[in-house]
Amino acid sequence: MTSSPAKTVPDSSASPPSQGQGNPGIVPDYELIELLFFAYRDFVGEPDRLLEKHGFGRAHHRVVHFVNRNEGLTVAELLDILEITKQSLARVLKDLISGGFVEQRSGQEDRRQRLLFLTPKGRALADQLVGMQSRRISRAIAGAAPESRGLIAKFLSELIDRERPGSAGQRISTGTI
Amino acid sequence: MTSSPAKTVPDSSASPPSQGQGNPGIVPDYELIELLFFAYRDFVGEPDRLLEKHGFGRAHHRVVHFVNRNEGLTVAELLDILEITKQSLARVLKDLISGGFVEQRSGQEDRRQRLLFLTPKGRALADQLVGMQSRRISRAIAGAAPESRGLIAKFLSELIDRERPGSAGQRISTGTI
DNA sequence: GAAATATGTCAACAACATTGACATAATTTC
DNA sequence: GAAATTATGTCAATGTTGTTGACATATTTC
Numbered sequence: 001m002t003s004s005p006a007k008t009v010p011d012s013s014a015s016p017p018s019q020g021q022g023n024p025g026i027v028p029d030y031e032l033i034e035l036l037f038f039a040y041r042d043f044v045g046e047p048d049r050l051l052e053k054h055g056f057g058r059a060h061h062r063v064v065h066f067v068n069r070n071e072g073l074t075v076a077e078l079l080d081i082l083e084i085t086k087q088s089l090a091r092v093l094k095d096l097i098s099g100g101f102v103e104q105r106s107g108q109e110d111r112r113q114r115l116l117f118l119t120p121k122g123r124a125l126a127d128q129l130v131g132m133q134s135r136r137i138s139r140a141i142a143g144a145a146p147e148s149r150g151l152i153a154k155f156l157s158e159l160i161d162r163e164r165p166g167s168a169g170q171r172i173s174t175g176t177i
Numbered sequence: 178m179t180s181s182p183a184k185t186v187p188d189s190s191a192s193p194p195s196q197g198q199g200n201p202g203i204v205p206d207y208e209l210i211e212l213l214f215f216a217y218r219d220f221v222g223e224p225d226r227l228l229e230k231h232g233f234g235r236a237h238h239r240v241v242h243f244v245n246r247n248e249g250l251t252v253a254e255l256l257d258i259l260e261i262t263k264q265s266l267a268r269v270l271k272d273l274i275s276g277g278f279v280e281q282r283s284g285q286e287d288r289r290q291r292l293l294f295l296t297p298k299g300r301a302l303a304d305q306l307v308g309m310q311s312r313r314i315s316r317a318i319a320g321a322a323p324e325s326r327g328l329i330a331k332f333l334s335e336l337i338d339r340e341r342p343g344s345a346g347q348r349i350s351t352g353t354i
Numbered sequence: 355g356a357a358a359t360a361t362g363t364c365a366a367c368a369a370c371a372t373t374g375a376c377a378t379a380a381t382t383t384c
Numbered sequence: 385g386a387a388a389t390t391a392t393g394t395c396a397a398t399g400t401t402g403t404t405g406a407c408a409t410a411t412t413t414c
Contacts (some may be wrong), residue, residue, distance in 0.1 A: 004262060022186035023308035026315070030246060032326075033310050037239075037331035038218045040340045041260075046364070057400055062214075069207060075361060083218075088402055112360045112411045133210050138203075140335035149209075151325045152332050156212035158317035161219045197386045216375055252392060265371055267393070289380045 043136060047129050054099070054125070057093045059084075061129060064118070067102060068126035072115045074107070101125060220313060224306050231276070231302070236261075236269045237272060238306060245303035247290045250274060251284070309312070 017144050047061055054060075067073065079089055093116075096102040101122035107113035117128060141149060181274040197236060224238055231237075244250065245257050256266055270293075278299035284290030318326060 018224065023304050023311075026311050028304075028307045029311040029314045030332070031330060032306065032314050033242075033335075034246075035330055036217065036220060039333040039336035040213065043336055043340070048387085065210075069211075076359095084401085085403060086361080087363085091401080108359095110360080110412070112409095114361065118287075127200050130205045130207070130210065131203050134206040135202075135328060136336060137206045137209050140332050144331065145324075147322075148328045148332065151321060151328055153208060153212055154321065155317050155325065155329050155406060156209070156216040158243050159216035159220050159313060160212075161222070169327050185365065236370060253390095261370085263392080264373085264394085266369080284391095287381070287391080289378095291392065 013100045043133065046132050046136065050128060050132070056095065057092075059088065060096060063089070063092055063096060064101060064122060064126045065129065068118050068123060068130075071117050074113045074115060076113075078116065096122070206241060208249075220310065223309050227309070233272065235271060236265065240266070240269055240273060241278060241299060242306065243304045244293045245295050245307075246302060248294050251290045251292060253290075255293065266346065273299070 044058060044061075048058065050055060051061055061080070062082055066078060070077070070081075075093075076087070077084075079086060082089065093102065095105065100119055103117045103119055103122075104114040105117065107115055141152070179313060208244065220224065221235060221238075223274065225235060228234060228238055239259055243255060247254070247258075252263075252266070252270075259266065277296055280294045280296055280299075281291040282294065284292055317328070
């Protein structure tokens with residue numbers, strides 16, 4: 001592999017590949033599209049390597065994260081946030097419960113509900129994961145103008161779907177969150 | 178499901194879940210962590226729905242995208258960008274070639290190489306995908322201060338790993354791209 | 355008491371990733 | 385020119401995460 005490395009993200013020169021034919025009036029934003037791809041990959045890649053040591057994957061990460069952020073939430077609420085099926089959640093939840101990271105308690109008002117909580121062990125893991133992602137964000141934003149953070153948050157929240165009823169984006173835009 | 182929707186992203190109040198115990202000095206950045214999750218999900222979710230009509234998935238999207246962006250690249254270069262295994266690539270590449278979206282031609286200097294090109298059909302698909310993602314970005318950035326775009330691009334590129342040798346991040350930071 | 359709800363579980367399947375081994379053709383090295 | 389290396393393809397096996405659809409149980413609501 002002594003071949004020249006593929007050019008990819010930051011090109012300002014480079015022959016225009018296909019000039020957005022069939023997309024009248026839209027300026028192809030290759031740069032941000034690819035930056036989102038690479039940035040997200042590495043952003044979740046680092047947690048992945050820690051999770052692997054516990055035999056967990058990304059799905060476990062999401063569950064631990066949102067239970068940490070919303071202790072006592074119901075299974076239905078978690079499904080609503082993650083937008084996955086009951087079965088997909090059940091699988092990873094089972095791992096997390098049997099591993100002693102997550103606990104279930106019956107709801108007091110409605111005893112059909114299984115409220116989800118982190119154990120101290122689960123909280124420690126969640127904190128580690130949040131820590132590494134927060135550090136990465138902090139590094140990435142360091143030295144930038146003070147208004148950057150707000151602009152970035154605004155941009156990301158505007159990327160989220162507003163139409164899909166019940167979606168995270170929907171809940172954000174209606175202030176239900 | 179008449180239960181109250183789970184709070185998740187934009188909370189400034191809310192009881193602090195675990196206050197980053199075990200992460201001395203790190204301020205947990207729940208907001209950006211979750212915005213990245215939701216934003217990326219919807220950002221790739223829209224393309225997903227178009228790809229489904231062709232019987233394709235995300236892996237096909239990535240291949241079409243990077244072949245479009247780098248016509249004539251070799252299989253090895255594509256593997257290098259995607260950071261997946263030969264087998265994973267082979268599977269989707271086979272679909273794309275048999276479907277008439279991608280073409281292979283032997284290299285002129287090195288005839289072992291199979292250079293990858295999009296057919297007009299493949300280019301049309303790539304353009305559609307780039308179009309919808311570009312529109313989403315454009316909408317998200319509309320009305321923001323003119324310097325926003327640069328700040329966002331900087332932030333995202335800073336999220337990318339610089340250490341991993343040969344990685345996209347590495348290539349970016351060394352200007353090899 | 356009947357209907358609706360919250361959750362759990364089972365079976366089957368699909369997409370996408372992995373590893374490791376091996377085959378072929380072409381190029382490079384000595 | 386023979387040997388080693390390289391670029392690619394392919395096979396078999398496996399794991400994670402997602403899906404659908406059906407069904408069971410406990411609890412709440414009407």
